[in-house]
Amino acid sequence: MGGEVSTYGDVYSYGILLLEMFTGKRPTDDVFKDNLNLHQLAKMAFPERVIEIIDQRLLLKGNVNISSNEDYNEMRSRMHQCLLSLVRISISCSVEAPKERSEMRDVMLELQGVRDFYLGVNKYKAKEKKLPMSLEGPSYISNY
Known part of the structure; x- marks a missing residue:
């Protein structure tokens, strides 16, 4: 933001890079106008609508070769939890x-x-x- 170079800027860039990777959108996309940016888009979608902003190519489709519906549902749930965590991490890196x-x-x-x-x-x-709870998986997901 026009200040000194610091590791804070690197963290911001990393957060934006993660958001670019998981949403498939670039900060310069036409959708970002009227002061809307990638960070704000993710923050507005988190957590209830985060799947809506995720690049659909990253999501499991019904034709994945999995032995049962239960396994498929478990895998989708696990993926959803991970995506929530990744978006939350991205948001926390890219705060203003x-x-x-x-x-x-x-x-x-x-x-x-x-x-x-x-x-x-x-x-x-x-x-x-006996890992600390914060490292046992994204069951600790908080509302940002």
Whole structure:
């Protein structure tokens, strides 16, 4: 915002990059006018309408080869939880006020937690190592 170069700017850029990847929209898209931007779009959609802004190419379709409807529903639910977490992380990185942005080390830990949750790793790790609740998966999703 015209100030000094700092890691706060890097965190902001990372948040916007994540939003670009998961929404399939660029900050310069025509949809962003009248002071609407990618961060605001995600914040307005979070959490109830986040699926509406996600790039549809990232979502599971009905023709995925999964052994049962129960497995398919579980996988969709897990994906939805992860997308919610990823959008929440992106929003927290791209807030306007630099001092309110997440720290990169916290972002990294949260992203690792999302990855592990999606892959089903946490249910085993949590039993073995007793991870803190914040790292056991996106069940802690908060309303931003």
